[in-house]
Amino acid sequence: MKTRLNLTRLAELDRQFCEFAKLRLHATPRCGWAKTVRLALGMSSKALGDRLGMTAQGVRKLEQAEADASITLKTLMRLADGMDCEVHYVLLPRTSLLEQVVKRAHEVAGGLHEVSPRTRQLSTEPETLEMLGTLFAQASRRGFW
Template sequence: MNKRLILLRTLTRKMGNLARLRDTQPPKQGWIAAVRQALGMTAKQLAERVGLSQPRIAKMELNENNLKISTMKKIAAGLDCDFVYGFVPKNSLQETINRQARKKVEAILSNVNTNMALEDQLADDPHILTDMADELIAKNIRRIWD
């Protein structure tokens, strides 16, 4: 089996688990402060647990969207949590591939049809688009992103 297809299926399954988190809104004060406060921990205590200063923790709580992943993992560990991150596709990965391949083929066919119209030989078979997109995906998927 194609290595890319195995990866696609594996990621699709894993991302499916993350999809239900898509609409999860962070607490108003942010995850770090919310979890820390729920645990009854002060910012100073968290700072000591992760080897940072209390003012640094305060800054992180105000600006947690701009922290490095490694920093978030460190803070999570100090809160006895796991930091989880991932990508949740808007559509399935296969749908994204199919849509992009069709877009690429439409551009190719547009050029072909411009030239063929001059010779009254338009490529207007409705299956051409689908067949070409499938072939592009199967033989050289990287081309769909050019």
């Protein structure tokens, strides 16, 4: 598959990620989300185990694996399903995707300029996206990242 920089898509993803970024303010509970939700439901580990066809001890091991970030997505989905929950995950960029691309373009061009607040503001305007798209189309894609 040919890799192509799509600035319009990057801008749209950046807008969507703004909503997810609000979740960063809420830290993951120390005991993990699975145990937190189970306890909030008033469900015992035995009751959840019965729903999943496993022992209470097995449930506690899975909850610990989730809290330690060593659980697989498939197992987490099974655990969530036992509590009538869904698992959604997202790769949340630390900075704007457009900022990352513009910063990298500056680095590739030999400059180590910071991305200005004005650039951030302009990066959502259609004319700017078109101009940046033309600029990036001229840049060598091989070795960009």
